[in-house]
Amino acid sequence: MLEDIGNLFHGFAVVAQPFNLALMVLGIVLGVIVGVLPGLGGANGIAILLPLTFSMSPTSAIIMLSCIYWGALFGGAITSILFNIPGEPWSVATTFDGYPMAQKGQAGEALTAAFTSSFVGALFAVIVITLVAPLVASFALEFGPPEIFSVYFLAFCSFVGLSKEPPFKTVASMMLGFALGAVGLDQMTGQLRMTFGFPQMLNGFDFLIAVIGLFGIGEILLTMEEGLSFRGNAAKLNMKVVVQTWAKLPRYWMLSLRSCLIGCWMGISPAGATPASFMSYGIAKRISKRGHLFGTGEIEGVVAPETAAHAAGTSALLPMISLGVPGSPTAAVLLGGLLIWGLQPGPLLFTEQKDFVWGLIASMYMGNIVGLIIVLTCVPLFAAILRIPFSVIAPIILVFCAIGAYTVHNNTFDVVMMVVFGIAGYFLKKTNYPLAPMVLAIVLGDKAEEGFRQSLLASQGSLSVFWSTPLVATIMALGLIALFWPIIQNALTRARASVQRLRAAQ
Amino acid sequence: MSDRIEETGGAGPSHRNVEVGVAVFIALLALIGIYGSLQVGIGWASDGPRAGFFPFYVSLIILISCAVNLAQVLMAERDGQVFAYWNQLRQVGSVLLPTIVYVLAIPYSGIYVASGVLIAFFMRWFGRYAWAIAIGVGVAVPVLTFFMFEIWFLVPLPKGPLENVLGY
Numbered sequence: 001m002l003e004d005i006g007n008l009f010h011g012f013a014v015v016a017q018p019f020n021l022a023l024m025v026l027g028i029v030l031g032v033i034v035g036v037l038p039g040l041g042g043a044n045g046i047a048i049l050l051p052l053t054f055s056m057s058p059t060s061a062i063i064m065l066s067c068i069y070w071g072a073l074f075g076g077a078i079t080s081i082l083f084n085i086p087g088e089p090w091s092v093a094t095t096f097d098g099y100p101m102a103q104k105g106q107a108g109e110a111l112t113a114a115f116t117s118s119f120v121g122a123l124f125a126v127i128v129i130t131l132v133a134p135l136v137a138s139f140a141l142e143f144g145p146p147e148i149f150s151v152y153f154l155a156f157c158s159f160v161g162l163s164k165e166p167p168f169k170t171v172a173s174m175m176l177g178f179a180l181g182a183v184g185l186d187q188m189t190g191q192l193r194m195t196f197g198f199p200q201m202l203n204g205f206d207f208l209i210a211v212i213g214l215f216g217i218g219e220i221l222l223t224m225e226e227g228l229s230f231r232g233n234a235a236k237l238n239m240k241v242v243v244q245t246w247a248k249l250p251r252y253w254m255l256s257l258r259s260c261l262i263g264c265w266m267g268i269s270p271a272g273a274t275p276a277s278f279m280s281y282g283i284a285k286r287i288s289k290r291g292h293l294f295g296t297g298e299i300e301g302v303v304a305p306e307t308a309a310h311a312a313g314t315s316a317l318l319p320m321i322s323l324g325v326p327g328s329p330t331a332a333v334l335l336g337g338l339l340i341w342g343l344q345p346g347p348l349l350f351t352e353q354k355d356f357v358w359g360l361i362a363s364m365y366m367g368n369i370v371g372l373i374i375v376l377t378c379v380p381l382f383a384a385i386l387r388i389p390f391s392v393i394a395p396i397i398l399v400f401c402a403i404g405a406y407t408v409h410n411n412t413f414d415v416v417m418m419v420v421f422g423i424a425g426y427f428l429k430k431t432n433y434p435l436a437p438m439v440l441a442i443v444l445g446d447k448a449e450e451g452f453r454q455s456l457l458a459s460q461g462s463l464s465v466f467w468s469t470p471l472v473a474t475i476m477a478l479g480l481i482a483l484f485w486p487i488i489q490n491a492l493t494r495a496r497a498s499v500q501r502l503r504a505a506q
Numbered sequence: 507m508s509d510r511i512e513e514t515g516g517a518g519p520s521h522r523n524v525e526v527g528v529a530v531f532i533a534l535l536a537l538i539g540i541y542g543s544l545q546v547g548i549g550w551a552s553d554g555p556r557a558g559f560f561p562f563y564v565s566l567i568i569l570i571s572c573a574v575n576l577a578q579v580l581m582a583e584r585d586g587q588v589f590a591y592w593n594q595l596r597q598v599g600s601v602l603l604p605t606i607v608y609v610l611a612i613p614y615s616g617i618y619v620a621s622g623v624l625i626a627f628f629m630r631w632f633g634r635y636a637w638a639i640a641i642g643v644g645v646a647v648p649v650l651t652f653f654m655f656e657i658w659f660l661v662p663l664p665k666g667p668l669e670n671v672l673g674y
Contacts, residue, residue, distance in 0.1 A: 052659045166578070172532055172571040178564045179539045186546075186557035193557045194542030217605070224601045225594040391633030392625075396647055398605055399621040402612065403651065407661055412613045419609050423602070430589065431521075431528045449560040457554040 004134050011358030014059060015366050023056075023064040024363065028371045029378075031071015036079055036382050040397055041089075042072035042313075042330040043439070044215040047208045048404030050337055058341040059359040065337055066317075066360060067367045069330055070122065073273075073313050074375045077114040077306060078382055082107060085386075090273035090309040093281040097294060097301025104297050108241035111379055116249055117256060117303040119372045121310035124260040125267065126364040129318045133350075133361075136322040140347040145458065146465050149451030150475035152444055153466075154482065155325050158269045159437045161485035169433045177438035180205045181445025188453055200413045207442035208336055208408045210421050211329060214435045216401040217422025220394055222429060242376060245299075252303050255284055259304050263311025267327055268319060269482075273312040280308030314364065321349060321357060325444065329436045332443045518595065521587040525579045533572040539565030604628065616666025618648040 014020065034045030046065050053061035076091035081098035094114060101110035143151070160170045183194045184204025195201035249256075259280040266276035284304035285294045294301045316327030317334070324346030326332035338345045349357050375382070405418035425435060441448075459465035467473045481488065543558030543565060550556065590598070604627060611620045626644030629635040655661045 051655075051661045055660050166575070168571040168574040168578075172529075172568055172575060175564050175568040175571070176532060176535065179535070179561055179568065182539075182561040182564065183542075189551075189553070189557050191546055191557040193546045194539065194561060196542065221598050221601060225590055225598050389633055391629055391631075391635075392643065394601065394632075395621075395625040395628035398608070399617075399624065399647065399651070402609065402621070403617060403655070403663060406612070406617065406664060407655075410662070412664055415609050415612055419602075419606060422605075426598070427524065427528055431525050433528070452560065453555045461550060461555075 004130070007354055007358040008130060008362060010355070011360075011362030012366070014355060014359040015063060015362045020060055020063050020359075020363075021366075023060055024067045024367055024370055025374070027064040027067025028071040028074075028367065028374050031068035031073075031371075032075035032078070032375060032378075032382050033071075033385060034068060035072035035075020036385050037393060037397065040400075041215055041219070042069050043328075043333050044212050044219075044401070044404075045072055046330060046333045046337075047211045048216070048400050050208065050333070050340070051404065051407030053337070054340070054407075058338070058343055058353075059356050061337065061341055062334070062356065062360050063363040063367070065334055066363055067371070069313070069334070070364075070367045070371045071374075072330075073122070073310055074115060074118055074371050075382065076309075077118065078111065078375070078379060079386060081110045081114060081302070082383055083386060090277045090313065091305075092274070093277040093305035093309075094302060096281065096305075097296070097298050100295070100297030101299070101302065106297065108238070109245045109299065110297075110302050112242045112245040112376070113249065113299050113302045114306045115372055115375050116246065117259070117307040118310040119368055120256055121260055121263055121307035121312075122314045122364070122368045125264050125311040125314035125318075126361065126368070128264050128315060129321075129364070130361055133318050133322040136318070137347040137350040140323050141351075143347070145451045145454035146468065146472045147475065149448060149455055150466060150472050150479065151323055151325055152448040152451060154475050154479040155319070155327075155444075156437065156441070156448075157479040157483035159434075159440075161482040162266075162269065162275065163434050163437070164275065165432050165434045167486065169431075170437055173428065173433045173435065174437035174441045177441025178445045178448070180210070180438075181207070181442040182449065187446050187450060203409065205417070205442060206408055206414065207439055208333065209405050209414050209417050210442055211333055211439055212401050212405050213418040213421025214425035214428075214439065215329070216397065216404075217419060218425025218429055218435075220397060221422065221426040223390070224394070248299070249303070252300060255288070255300055255303055256307050258283065258287075259307035260311045263308035263313075264315040266308070267312030267315035269327075273309040273316070273328065276312035277305035277309040281305040317360075317364075320345065321360065322347060324447070326440060329439045332440050336443060518588040518591040520584075521589045522579060522582075522584065524589040526576065529572050529576045529579065533569055533576075536565045536568035536572065539568070600632075612664055614666060616669055617664045618652055619666055619668050621651070622648045 015024070030049060031042075031045065034040045034042070040048075046068050049068060050065070053064060056064070073090075076086060077094055077098070079085045080091040080094040081102050084095050084099040086092040086095055098110045098114060101107065140147075140151075156174060159174060160167050163170045181204065183201055184192070185202065186193050192202065262280045262283070263273070263276045266279065267273065281294075281301060281304050284300055285291045288294070288298075288300050290298055290300065313328065313330070316331045318327070320326040320331040320335050324335065324344075326335045335345050343349065343353055343356065401418060402415050405415045406412060408414055428435060455465045456462075459468070465472075466476050539561055543562035546558040547556035548558040548562040550559075604624060608620050608624045622644040625647055626640040629640035629643060630637060633640075651663075655663055
């Protein structure tokens, strides 16, 4: 524990180097821009900007990329409140009360509340990461192939059980990801598979291309369909409003704490920031005394989803750095970055790459503080970006998507694949197939398969290896519970209802 | 998007048909996956499961879930929901087509020239900007990109004849 604190301070020293601080500011600014622009989000924004970091040290690179992520998380709130356009899926719930507040002329208050609660949520999650991640990592060091596979199993099952999309669509999308990830060289036997003689398929499908295509190009096509035009409220944010709002916020400490907990829970289990924000908003609406006024511009309706979304978005990095299992597509892209910089994600990071891990954790603290200052001072500037017409922004986003896709492997065929993924993303999204599980499956496919096959190899092909030790059996059981959670929940409510009916009958 | 109309056909393709199309398409991918796995062997070799073992079962699960999805769509009542109106689809197409041309042009013209043309075209076509402004932005963005990637961050991007003439 003490050693960890020492490491953390060392991390702060690394982050405080002028070069890294400059990258941090650059990352936050780019991130907010990415978060504000339609068609660009945390995941594909980082994927596109990943090549900029190829010539940096891994620590500087992760500082810049994670700051893009914090920036994107902050940026989503600006468009939700001022323009009623959620820049990111996790800021949809922020529009419910944020936009009405802006219409009532309280845009400044809403923005301050949103940014501050984002900051609180993120800070809470970072503290959780600081305390829990080293423990999880040291625990996970003992894991063999069956345990590793069971962790993946749990992660993917939670996706099916917790997603609001139809379960079989989630399964189809996820398994499609595994299948796409399996194309190319088989890691274990060195054999080529499912390439059908096409040399372009030898390297398989890179998930970064998938991310840029599915989320970037697909999103632009969707935006185009809606014929987007921005009509927004003016952004005025002066220190007086900020201080006044800050004076009000401590009143909602209970709400904040609850939202933090919801966010962390949803972020660590791979449900992600979007359901966390909705859940937090829903619960706040039910519990709050002013719940019936939610939707008309209540400050609590901004605090709840923003806190939870940031707590979830941040804590999604916990399983990524401690287990190598990303909790969200954005975390998956960061994990892909680690692989490109030559680091092996997972528990070993904590023992072998101390500088890197603690630099990352320290940058989470610093990045969120710097981010809060930047967004509070530069809102009008960022809002102005949204006033640039879509006919100018759209081709520029397309160009950056293409550059991002090309630089992954310096391959123009990848750019073509990006467009194919974009078209697929448009149709999948419109027919309610969730995209996040597919992306995570492409990233983790190789490792999950390796874990699975190595376990089977050890057990001579018997599936019982996944029930052989209490630890594996527990994780697998949790996975099955997560998988069938909707059914279990249904049965529970039905049972409760029938008990009540029995009581009523008596 | 969720407007209902009496008969699907006039306003746009029905949501139901697109759902069926997507499910069938994914099922086709699954069949290709199964075929590919069978090619490399799905059984058990002396050194453990063969290369096709994992993708075979994955593809099988895709196929099963597609069957369920398809059944759910087909059993649901026809609600006449439209996937998207034709004019919306036309708008999507009007972005998609230039993008495809752009992407296919990159290997030949290099990324900078193609990007400039795409941006200028978009601004002129959709934004109805004056040619001067459209071309101005179309030149400025690739030039800035060039400095950012090639000079500052040392990431080479595909170059074409124009860059060769200029000596890069």
